[in-house]
Amino acid sequence: MAEKEKGSLLLKTIRPVGIVGYGAYIPQYRLPAAEIARVWGQSEKAVPIKEKAVPGLDEDTITIGIEAARNALARADIDPELIRAVWTGSESHPYAVKPSSTIIAEAIGTSPHIQAADLEFACKAGTEAMVMAIGLVGSGMGDFALALGVDTAQGKPGDALEYTAAAGGAAFVIGPAEIALVEIISTYSYVTDTPDFWRRAYQRYPEHGQRFTGEPAYFKHMHTAAQTMMDESGTSAQDYTYAVFHQPNSKFPRSAAKKLGFTDEQIKTGLLSPVIGNTYAGASPVGLTAILDEAQPGDRILMVSYGSGAGSDALDLRVTDRIAERRHAAPTTAEYIARRIEIDYATYTRYRGILQTR
Amino acid sequence: MEIPRHWRLQKQRYGLVGEICPHCSAKIFPARDVCPECGGEAKEPFRFSGKGSIYSYTVMNNAPVGFERGLPYTIALVKLDEGPTVTAQLTDLGANKVEIGMPVQMVTRRIKEDGDERGMLIYGYKFRPVMG
The missing domain is CATH 3.40.47.10 (Thiolase/Chalcone synthase)
Structure with missing residues (x-):
């Protein structure tokens, strides 16, 4: 407070x-x-x-x-x-x-x-x-x-x-x-009106294009959300055991992670898009579940989603002692x-x- | 259009909710408000675990109206761990060979559309081979 x-x-x-x-x-x-x-x-x-x-x-x-x-x-x-x-x-x-x-x-x-x-x-x-x-x-x-x-x-x-x-x-x-x-330490969100991807009413498939997908959309929002979260929290990439980013493909989350100072070791557990694809609203959440399947008490996790249109939510998380007794229930x-x-x-x-x- | 019928049955179909007899503790599915074991009144809801095993099965190559999209599919009599036997489709079989006695678990899946693509979606229980 x-x-x-x-x-x-x-x-x-x-x-x-x-x-x-x-x-x-x-x-x-x-x-x-x-x-x-x-x-x-x-x-x-x-x-x-x-x-x-x-x-x-x-x-x-x-x-x-x-x-x-x-x-x-x-x-x-x-x-x-x-x-x-x-x-x-x-x-x-x-x-x-x-x-x-x-x-x-x-x-x-x-x-x-x-x-x-x-x-x-x-x-x-x-x-x-x-x-x-x-x-x-x-x-x-x-x-x-x-x-x-x-x-x-x-x-x-x-x-x-x-x-x-x-x-x-x-x-x-x-x-x-x-x-x-998992304890939720804080969250932070960053949104702007960015026309990178949309689907109009009654249309079956979404539209995207004119090179909006990368820099002005995914990277700008992901980076701002993650960096602001860390600046405001007084943390840096080294303070997190794991990080999970929105993963529309294999390359984008790796590039975003590198620029923010995260290693492959920190992101590999939650990076599932190479083997399951982009599950859209499920992407970073499913990545988080894979991390929670193996994380240890005290591990700190940075989660950052990205949604076109556009915006990112960052969540700062810390695993508690209860994880070991509950994770095998499913x-x-x-x-x-x-x-x-x-x-x-x-x-x-x-x-x-x-x-x-x- | 059978909207009222689907609506009345959705609790039992989505979550395998039946009844338990307060007199003899028999588990009842589907709900019928009278215990088939002791004849007593039984209105207490009971959510089944969804675990069971194949009692018998057959492969459907011709389907009733509304079920054509999933052909061919396997339909089974599943003996629930709590006692009752239910009829349901099997799903996610993959390379699994269906066998009598095979353990299965309940999942909630899309059963069919009521009418065409404008109709309501009907969800309900199916069973798949136990994971892991």
């Missing part, structure tokens, strides 16, 4: 808050980038990742969210009726109008006495849900809130983003710090990644509904 009075840009709660439970889900189908390159006659060597996760015929943002939420609840070991909010960030909600969050809430058995809403901010909607949940618990409005970042991202056939637009998600039960697996993120079935492009078009049958 004292820092806030001095005009700190950090968001801090009145009441100490943490992540009480976390869970991930990644569909089992994988489409190798080389297979996409083969179909479109492009170089297999220049592809941005190795392969991406593809949802099955019966999977969508809601089903992915339900399984991630069940895993988070198993680790939290709380009665779902104690949850006071369910917020789901995604740019691929199955309904244009009708919340995913009410379906997820009903499936996991919350009470009806909750806040529920779907959020959209391209790839940062998941961390936005986390910050909202932190605010709700941190203000004392409720003891527990569930935040999800999930996507089954749309890649236009033949477009550069088709290589990486993937499916997956993560869920976090936010609650009091006393029983948390499958690890590595177990989901290992559950791999390779598909070809033809099967992909069927699973994603790209193939017209009438």
Whole structure:
């Protein structure tokens, strides 16, 4: 609080808050980038990742969210009726109008006495849900809130983003710090009106272009969010055991990390885009779950998301002593990644509904 | 359009919620408010663990209306650990060969669309091979 009075840009709660439970889900189908390159006659060597996760015929943002939420609840070991909010960030909600969050809430058995809403901010909607949940618990409005970042991202056939637009998600039960697996030290967000990527109403696929994706969009927001967080906290890259950044491909997060002073060792655990693709609102959240599967008490973690449009959320986290006793209550993120079935492009078009049958 | 029917059944379908008999402790699925074991009134909700094993199965190559998109698929009688047997689709089978006695776990998946792409989405339980 004292820092806030001095005009700190950090968001801090009145009441100490943490992540009480976390869970991930990644569909089992994988489409190798080389297979996409083969179909479109492009170089297999220049592809941005190795392969991406593809949802099955019966999977969508809601089903992915339900399984991630069940895993988070198993680790939290709380009665779902104690949850006071369910917020789901995604740019691929199955309904244009009708919340995913009410379906997820009903499936996991919350009470009806909750806040529920779907959020959209391209790839940062998941961390936005986390910050909202932190605010709700941190203000004392409720003891527990569930935040999800999930996507089954749309890649236009033949477009550069088709290589990486993937499916997956993560869920976090936010609650009091006393029983948390991870303490939330502070958060910070940085947003501007940047036209790097969008999807208009009723359009099936997003648009991007004119070299907006890199410097003025991803790198500017990621760097500002991470650097401001560290400047305001009096920390530097060396103070963090792990860092996880938004990962639209393999290259961007590595470049951002290097410029901020982070080593490959610090980012490798949470950097999953080479093997699952860009899970959009799920990207940095799923990366965080992989870190929490192996982190030790006392480890400090810097998480920075990026969403087009554009903005970044930075979260400063510290692992608590409770992590070891709770992490085995649900499958690890590595177990989901290992559950791999390779598909070809033809099967992909069927699973994603790209193939017209009438 | 069967919106009221889907809405009435969604709790049991999303989360495998049945009932437990307050007289003989039998676990009941689907909910029927009368215990099939002792005949007593049973209205206490009970959320099943979702763990079970394959009692029997068959592969569907012709589907009822609304289920064509997922063909071919496997449908099974799953004996839940708590007692009751339920009929459900299996999913995420991959290279797993389905066998009687195989342990499975419940997942909530998209079952079908009610009508065309304008209709409501129907979610419900399926079972997959136990992970790990």
